[in-house]
Amino acid sequence: MKPAIRFVGAGGAHDLAWGNSAALLTWEGYTFLIDCGFTVYPRLVERGLIEKIDAICITHVHDDHIGSLSALLYHRHFLSQLPPLPVLVGTAELQAKLYTYLHFLMGFVERFAEVILLPAAQFAFVSAIPTSGLHMPHMPSCAYLFSSSTLHLLYSGDIGQPVPVLREPGWVEAHQPLWVFHDVAFRRVPTHCYHEDLYPWLGQAEVWGYHCDPAQAPESNQLPLVHTQFLL
Numbered sequence: 001m002k003p004a005i006r007f008v009g010a011g012g013a014h015d016l017a018w019g020n021s022a023a024l025l026t027w028e029g030y031t032f033l034i035d036c037g038f039t040v041y042p043r044l045v046e047r048g049l050i051e052k053i054d055a056i057c058i059t060h061v062h063d064d065h066i067g068s069l070s071a072l073l074y075h076r077h078f079l080s081q082l083p084p085l086p087v088l089v090g091t092a093e094l095q096a097k098l099y100t101y102l103h104f105l106m107g108f109v110e111r112f113a114e115v116i117l118l119p120a121a122q123f124a125f126v127s128a129i130p131t132s133g134l135h136m137p138h139m140p141s142c143a144y145l146f147s148s149s150t151l152h153l154l155y156s157g158d159i160g161q162p163v164p165v166l167r168e169p170g171w172v173e174a175h176q177p178l179w180v181f182h183d184v185a186f187r188r189v190p191t192h193c194y195h196e197d198l199y200p201w202l203g204q205a206e207v208w209g210y211h212c213d214p215a216q217a218p219e220s221n222q223l224p225l226v227h228t229q230f231l232l
């Protein structure tokens, strides 16, 4: 079964054409927005999707992942008159940084959002996989795993290597069927995952790359990219 995921954008940090990488995922009856970079809010407004979101997951605090979060929260509060939106994070340091950022921009954060550290009872089917320091030094970050009785979905966030759980013995077998949405780079850089480094999992999971420009992919690339069929 194909997961109900649509990428609002699938490009790299400065790729305005493809937009900041972010996704809408419907899971267990909830619609999650994963990340809210500076190109995301306008696209959600254009599509009439601002009110459809039930919770947000934030992978890390770079601008291409949180740059329009306050705009979205203001819109929901003042225009849509909706209650505070759950904003899920996976590490206490990420929670503290995100709260401080929102407090700086918005003042009384609790009017607009509830910054929740996973695990959380209401979202028991979402777990965070800490990846702090693997995207950039001193940058708290996490991947997210969504699980149901029929499907598992791993969303990597930005990370300079395959999400480490993939290398744990038995982890992939224990999470079948598994869909992996992973950041990719087509040249070796410390901040994003080199596409060929994901090849070992191509036969064991449905692996899809995002956070890239398909035009930069070499002819030899074997990794499917979300741009072909998971865009909003």
Ligand SMILES: [Zn+2]
Pocket (backbone or CB within 6 Å): 060, 062, 135, 158
């Ligand atoms: Zn980043």
